Amino acid sequence: MTQAQHSSAAASAASGGQPLLQVDDLHVFFPVRRGPVLRRKTVTLKAVDGVSFEVRQGETFSIVGESGCGKTTTARAILKVETPTSGSIHWQGKNLEHIDEQETKAYRSAVQAVFQDPYSSMNPRLRIGNFIAEPLLLNSSIGRRERRERAQAALEQVGLRPADIDNFPHEFSGGQRQRVAIARALASAPRLIVLDEPVSSLDVSIRAQIMNLLKSLQEAQGFSYLFIAHHLGTVRYMSQMVGVMYLGRMMELSQSEELFANPLHPYTRALFSAALPDHPDIERKDVMLQNDVAAATDIPSGCRLHTRCPFAKPVCTAVEPEWKKVGSNHWTACHLY
Amino acid sequence: MALLEVEDLRTQLHSRRGINKAVNGVSFKLDTGKSLGLVGESGSGKSMTALSILRLVPQPYARIAGGAIRFEGHDLLEKSDREMRQIRGGSIAIILQDPMTSLNPVFSIGYQIAESVRIHQRLTGRAQLAKVIESLRRVRVPAPEIRVRDYPHQFSGGMRQRVAGAIAIACRPKLLIADEATTALDATIQAQYLDLLRTLQRELDLAFLFITHDFGIVAKMCDDVAVMYAGRIVEYAEVREIFNRPAHPYTLALLEAVPKLDARVDRLYAIPGAPSSGYAEQPGCPFAPRCALAIQQCHVAKPPLTVVKAGHSAECWRAQEVYATDIALQAGADASAGRRSGTPEAGA
Numbered sequence: 001m002t003q004a005q006h007s008s009a010a011a012s013a014a015s016g017g018q019p020l021l022q023v024d025d026l027h028v029f030f031p032v033r034r035g036p037v038l039r040r041k042t043v044t045l046k047a048v049d050g051v052s053f054e055v056r057q058g059e060t061f062s063i064v065g066e067s068g069c070g071k072t073t074t075a076r077a078i079l080k081v082e083t084p085t086s087g088s089i090h091w092q093g094k095n096l097e098h099i100d101e102q103e104t105k106a107y108r109s110a111v112q113a114v115f116q117d118p119y120s121s122m123n124p125r126l127r128i129g130n131f132i133a134e135p136l137l138l139n140s141s142i143g144r145r146e147r148r149e150r151a152q153a154a155l156e157q158v159g160l161r162p163a164d165i166d167n168f169p170h171e172f173s174g175g176q177r178q179r180v181a182i183a184r185a186l187a188s189a190p191r192l193i194v195l196d197e198p199v200s201s202l203d204v205s206i207r208a209q210i211m212n213l214l215k216s217l218q219e220a221q222g223f224s225y226l227f228i229a230h231h232l233g234t235v236r237y238m239s240q241m242v243g244v245m246y247l248g249r250m251m252e253l254s255q256s257e258e259l260f261a262n263p264l265h266p267y268t269r270a271l272f273s274a275a276l277p278d279h280p281d282i283e284r285k286d287v288m289l290q291n292d293v294a295a296a297t298d299i300p301s302g303c304r305l306h307t308r309c310p311f312a313k314p315v316c317t318a319v320e321p322e323w324k325k326v327g328s329n330h331w332t333a334c335h336l337y
Numbered sequence: 338m339a340l341l342e343v344e345d346l347r348t349q350l351h352s353r354r355g356i357n358k359a360v361n362g363v364s365f366k367l368d369t370g371k372s373l374g375l376v377g378e379s380g381s382g383k384s385m386t387a388l389s390i391l392r393l394v395p396q397p398y399a400r401i402a403g404g405a406i407r408f409e410g411h412d413l414l415e416k417s418d419r420e421m422r423q424i425r426g427g428s429i430a431i432i433l434q435d436p437m438t439s440l441n442p443v444f445s446i447g448y449q450i451a452e453s454v455r456i457h458q459r460l461t462g463r464a465q466l467a468k469v470i471e472s473l474r475r476v477r478v479p480a481p482e483i484r485v486r487d488y489p490h491q492f493s494g495g496m497r498q499r500v501a502g503a504i505a506i507a508c509r510p511k512l513l514i515a516d517e518a519t520t521a522l523d524a525t526i527q528a529q530y531l532d533l534l535r536t537l538q539r540e541l542d543l544a545f546l547f548i549t550h551d552f553g554i555v556a557k558m559c560d561d562v563a564v565m566y567a568g569r570i571v572e573y574a575e576v577r578e579i580f581n582r583p584a585h586p587y588t589l590a591l592l593e594a595v596p597k598l599d600a601r602v603d604r605l606y607a608i609p610g611a612p613s614s615g616y617a618e619q620p621g622c623p624f625a626p627r628c629a630l631a632i633q634q635c636h637v638a639k640p641p642l643t644v645v646k647a648g649h650s651a652e653c654w655r656a657q658e659v660y661a662t663d664i665a666l667q668a669g670a671d672a673s674a675g676r677r678s679g680t681p682e683a684g685a
Contacts, residue, residue: 066524236601272598276551277557
C-alpha cells in the first residue's frame with residue numbers, strides 16, 4: 001500500500017472529516033545544469049520525492065522541515081505554480097490535472113496564499129485596495145463596486161480600518177502589511193489558505209497578533225490552513241496535523257499533540273533537540289545529527305537520513321524504509337519501528 | 338574591573354524626520370568569560386548599541402552623543418579612528434547575521450581569514466597560514482588544510498557562518514559580539530553553531546554579547562539578560578530570574594507571546610500596537626501605550642529604575658508588584674505556563 005492510502009484511510013476514519021485536499025505520491029523534479037562549460041551535464045534535483053498527505057475541512061496541516069526539504073515546493077505545486085513530475089493532487093475529489101479552465105478559476109479563488117514577506121508581493125505604486133481585490137478579477141461577475149466593498153470588509157476582518165483601502169504599501173508597518181496580505185486571501189472567500197512562513201519575518205510581539213488573528217478567522221469561518229514553518233512552538237500552537245519533511249520526503253506524520261508528546265523518527269527527534277529551549281533549565285540532547293544535509297541532486301541510498309542519523313544500521317543504507325502506521329493517528333518511515 | 342562597561346550610552350540617528358534617539362541612556366557591564374544577551378524587537382536599539390561599541394554606526398546619520406564605553410578600563414569613545422581599527426577584529430570581534438554579505442565572493446576564505454591575522458598580528462608566510470588553519474580547526478571546519486583554498490560559495494550556509502567565526506577568533510579577541518548570528522541558519526545547524534560558540538567561549542575565555550530577538554538563544558547561551566525597548570534597557574537580570582520572575586510587563590508580555598514547544602496553549606498573549614519609534618518622545622514610560630498593566634502615573638512620568646533584588650532591576654512604576662505576584666497577562670492562561678518555579682530538573 002502506498003503512503004497515501006495508509007494515511008488518508010485511517011486519518012479520515014479517525015476524525016470523520018472530509019479531505020478537502022489530497023496529495024498522493026507527489027514528485028516535483030527540476031533539471032539543473034552542472035559542471036564546467038564544455039562538460040556540462042544535466043542532473044535532476046528531487047525537490048519533492050514522493051509526498052502524500054491530506055488537509056481536512058477546518059483543520060490546520062503543518063509541514064515542518066529545514067530549508068531545502070521541499071516544503072515550499074509542495075506548497076507551490078498545490079498552488080499550481082509548479083507542475084508535478086508525477087503523483088496527483090485532488091481537490092474535493094477532483095484531480096487538479098484534469099479540471100477544465102472554469103474549474104481551475106474556481107480552484108484559484110478557493111485556494112489562497114500568504115507568504116513570508118508580503119512587501120515583495122505588493123506593487124509599491126498600487127493602493128492596497130487593488131492588491132486586496134486582485135484575486136476577485138478572476139470572477140467576472142463581480143463588479144468594481146463589489147470588489148471595493150469586499151476589500152473593505154476584508155480589511156475590517158483583519159483588524160485594519162476600511163479607510164486604509166486607499167493607502168500605499170509603504171504606509172503600513174510589517175505586521176500591518178501581513179494583515180493586508182491576509183485580507184487579500186480572505187477577499188475571495190477561500191476554503192484553503194496556504195501560509196508559507198507567515199510570521200517568521202515579524203517581531204515577536206507582532207507574531208502573536210497575527211497567529212491569533214489566523215486562529216480566530218479559522219474558528220469563525222472554518223478555513224483549512226496548510227501551514228509551512230520551521231519554528232516548532234509555532235507549529236504546535238497552530239496545527240491539528242503535522243508532517244515532518246526531510247530531503248523531499250515525509251519522515252513522520254501525526255496528529256499534532258501526539259507528535260509533540262511522542263516523536264519517533266530520529267529526524268523529528270533531532271529537530272526537537274535542536275529547538276531553542278523555552279527556559280534556561282531545559283537542555284535537549286536527545287538526538288544530535290552529524291554533518292550537513294545531503295544535496296537534493298544526490299539523495300543518499302536507502303533511508304535518506306542515514307548519512308546523518310546516529311542510529312543508522314546497515315539496512316538503512318540499502319533499503320528505503322516503508323511508511324508504517326505506528327499509532328491511531330501516527331505514521332513514520334524508519335527501520336527502527 | 339569589568340571587561341566591558343557601557344555607561345549612559347546615547348546614540349542618535351539624524352534624518353529629515355528629526356532626531357531618533359536609537360540608544361537613549363544604556364548602561365551595562367560584562368565580565369571576561371561571561372555572556373550577556375541584549376534582547377529586543379526591531380528598533381529597540383540593540384544593534385545600534387553593539388555598533389556603537391565598535392564605532393561602526395552608519396555614517397553620517399548616526400552620532401554617539403554621550404556616555405562612555407570602557408573596554409579593559411579605557412574609554413573607546415576617546416580612541417582615534419586608527420586605534421579603533423586596531424581594536425576592531427583584534428580584541429573585539431563581531432559575527433553578523435548573513436555571512437554571505439560579510440564574506441567577499443572573489444577571495445578564498447583563507448585569504449580573508451589571513452587579512453585580519455596580517456593586519457593585527459603582522460604575521461606572514463608560513464606562520465600566517467598556520468594561524469589561519471588553526472582558526473578553521475577551532476571552528477571545526479573539516480579538512481581545514483584543503484578548505485582554506487576554497488571560496489565562500491563552496492561552503493554551505495552553516496559552514497560559511499563557521500568561517501565568519503574563524504575570522505572573528507583568528508586574533509584571539511576578548512569580546513565577541515554576535516548580532517543575530519544564527520538567525521539565518523536552520524534549526525539543526527543553529528544548534529550545532531551555538532554549541533560551537535559555547536565551546537569556543539570555554540577554550541578561549543571569551544566574553545559574549547548576544548544581540549537577539551529570540552528568548553530561546555538567551556535561554557541557551559546567556560548568563561545575564563538586558564531587555565531593551567525604545568532605546569533603553571527596561572529590565573536587567575540573571576537569566577533564570579528573567580524567565581522565572583520577570584519584573585517588567587514588557588518582558589512578561591514577550592515571554593507570553595512566544596508559543597512554547599513543551600506546552601500547548603490555547604491563545605497567546607498578543608501585545609497590542611507596534612513598537613514605538615525613537616523619534617517622538619512621550620512624557621511617561623515608552624511602553625505605557627501598549628502595556629496591559631499601565632496606570633495613570635505611567636503615562637505622565639518616566640518610571641524610575643527599581644531594584645527588585647540584588648542584580649535584578651526594571652524601569653517600571655509597578656516593578657515590585659509585577660515581581661512579587663504571578664501575573665498572567667492573557668485572561669485564562671495559566672500564570673506559570675512557560676515560567677517555571679521551584680527546583681529545576683538537572684540538565685541531561
